[in-house]
Amino acid sequence: MVSGSTQVVAVIGHPIAQVKSPDNFNRYFAERQIDSVMIPVDIAPEAVAGYLQALRGMHNMSGVLVTVPHKQRAAGLVDSLTPRAQHLGAVNVIRRLPDGHTLRSEERFSRNAETDL
Numbered sequence: 001m002v003s004g005s006t007q008v009v010a011v012i013g014h015p016i017a018q019v020k021s022p023d024n025f026n027r028y029f030a031e032r033q034i035d036s037v038m039i040p041v042d043i044a045p046e047a048v049a050g051y052l053q054a055l056r057g058m059h060n061m062s063g064v065l066v067t068v069p070h071k072q073r074a075a076g077l078v079d080s081l082t083p084r085a086q087h088l089g090a091v092n093v094i095r096r097l098p099d100g101h102t103l104r105s106e107e108r109f110s111r112n113a114e115t116d117l
Contacts, residue, residue, distance in 0.1 A: 007036040008060055012051065012074075013067035016042040021065055036062075045069055052077045056100050063095040063106075078103040 011021045017040075025038040041064075043051055048070050055061055066074045071090035075081060078094055085091045085105040093106040 002037055003035070004060070005035060006060065007062045008058075009036060009038045009063055009065065010041045010061065011038060011065040011067060012041045012043050012048070012070055014042055014044055014069060016040045016067070019067060038065075043070070045073060048073050049077055052094070052103060055094075055096050055103065058096070059100070061096060063093065065093055066091050075105070078105050081105045082107055 009025070011019050013019065019040050022038040022040050025036075028034075029036045029038075041051075052064075052074065055064065071092065074094060075085055075089050075091045078091065079102045081091065082105050084107060091105040095104050095106050096102075097104060
């Protein structure tokens with residue numbers, strides 16, 4: 001059940017119909033009774049910057065998984081990169097930190113999904 005306290009994680013790409021992550025993660029959340037949901041978001045490349053800026057103010061959205069074609073563009077829009085993301089010039093996961101002002105790249109979706117992205 002989705003409520004006002006549900007943490008939302010998006011997977012962003014363009015197109016997005018082919019992604020399997022929401023099914024897998026939503027099953028994981030449900031099996032562990034974690035109040036989180038993953039949604040696919042089909043976002044045009046020119047809208048990624050605005051979307052990530054808006055993410056800073058979304059208190060119930062903890063982050064995004066990034067897929068093609070946004071990986072490189074998103075790398076230039078976060079506040080900090082992991083060494084690997086910096087080397088590759090691309091990101092897979094972006095976490096919105098509790099301060100709401102910091103977007104940070106991550107190597108992967110954490111196993112502790114209840115407290116991490």
